[in-house]
Every structure is written in structure tokens, then in C-alpha cells.
Amino acid sequence: MALSYYIYYRVAQPAPARMLVRDIQSAVKSRTGVDGRLLRKRDDPSTWMEIYEGVGDIDAFEKCLAAAVQATKFAAVLVTGGARHMECFEDSCA
Secondary structure (H helix, E strand, O other): OOEEEEEEEEEOOHHHHHHHHHHHHHHHHHHHOOOEEEEEEOOEEEEEEEEEEEEOOHHHHHHHHHHHHHHHOHHHHEOOOOOOEEEEEEOOOO
């Protein structure tokens, strides 16, 4: 069963954060084949969400994503005290 991951957070430094997200998503795609998308909240441009859909190998995906986030030192572009929040959903219609 394929899962979808939604990761949301608030950024303090949008330009560097955008570059780091590109690096993270590139690493994830090259290692797992899972494409990521990046969204910004309409009424709060500091709130972002990464979406990864169709994840089959959950362990490999989560390990790869965690390593990519750590390698980019992504925490440096978050708001003070901020964190990445990850939610995982399955298709209830499957």
C-alpha cells in the first residue's frame, strides 16, 4: 500500500529554505524515486508544506528523508523554536 507524507513547518529565511528543500527533494527522488512538492500557505507565507505521495518502501523513504534534512542543516532556516511536523496518510478508498 502506498502512503502520502505531509510535512509542515514555518520558515524564517524563505530564499535559503527554498534551495534546501530543492536539495532534499532531489536527494529523496534520486534515492527512492518519490517526487516531492512544496506548497506555501496562502494567508501565511512563512508556513510551508512538503508533500510526498506514492511512498511504497516506508522505511527507506523515512531514512532517506531524515538523512537529507540533516545533511542540509534545515533547522537553521526554521523560525526560532520551529520544527518539521510529519504526518502520514493512507488512501482509505483503496
